[in-house]
Amino acid sequence: MTRSTVRVDAVLVQAVIAGALSFAHLHDLAAAAGQDGWKAWAYPVSVDLLLVAAWRRLRSGGTKAAARCWFVVALTASLGANIATAGLxxxxxxxxxxxxxxxxxxxxxxxxxxxLVHGSPQPQAAPVPEENPTVQDKAPTPAAAPQLPAATPESALPRIAPVPPALVAHARKVADDHRARTGTPIDTSTLRARLGVPLPLAEAIAAQLA
Incomplete structure (x- = not known):
């Protein structure tokens, strides 16, 4: 018989003796407190089971605050019974x-x-890696624009309505004022900006002012 076997057996015997004594003390205290019959024997079983459950929860990892709390409660109950039955x-x-x-x-x-049982940490499922798509989604092909009939040179030229004489007169005053201030004739872009008219109309007015 090796030394390790002797050491293990000695620890086991000591644990059995200590457990039996604590079991008896809890039984005696429960019987003295009015719990007779099978109830007196159930109290030490309840205390020891709670102690074991709290210890296993401490060894399992995860949140240990509740396990420590109930371990102390069960240990206090067991230790209190041992002290109470010691003649005190x-x-x-x-x-x-x-x-x-x-x-x-x-x-x-x-x-x-x-x-302790229902609050034990549940094993978390391993995250499933996302599959890399092998074929990239192709962008949808834009719909072909409807074919318009080719414009003739005459139809491509914008049709300009006749310029009202009053607008021509106002444009002339604006052009004269620009020449007086700058010494240069007004260009089409400036005339368009001063009158606030579209570019084709501004070109027609500039043609009449020339």
């Missing part, structure tokens, strides 16, 4: 507050176990 408490006259704690323990253990 008269088991024949258990105080009312301790009876209330023992009677309320099942609800506390049920809440802690439920939160």
């Amino acid at each position: 408490l008269d088991l024949g006259a258990v105080p009312a507050w301790l009876r209330i704690l023992v009677a309320g323990w099942p609800a506390v253990a049920f809440l802690g176990g439920t939160l």
Whole structure:
């Protein structure tokens, strides 16, 4: 028999003895607090299961705040029973507050176990890599513009309506004012800007002013 086997066996025996003593203390305290029969035996099982569940949650990773909290609660219940049955408490006259704690323990253990089981971190699914498209979407071919009949030279020339005489007279005043200020005849672009008329009409007016 190797040393490692002896060491493991010794630890296991020690754990069994400690667990049995703690189990008995919890049973005695529950029985003294008025939980007789099978109920007194169920209390140590409840405390030990909550302790184990909290320890497993601590070892599993993830959020450990709740696991630490319920581990401390279960450890306090177990340690408190061990201390209470060590002669510091008269088991024949258990105080009312301790009876209330023992009677309320099942609800506390049920809440802690439920939160530890259903609050355990769920494994996250691995993200699915996006597939690179092998063929790029082709841009839609624009629809062909309708073919218009070829314009004849005569139809291509813009048709200009006759220039009103009043507009010609006003344009002449604008041209004279421009010549007086600049000393040069007014060009078509400036005339168009001053009159605010389209370019073909401005060219017709400039032709009449020439």
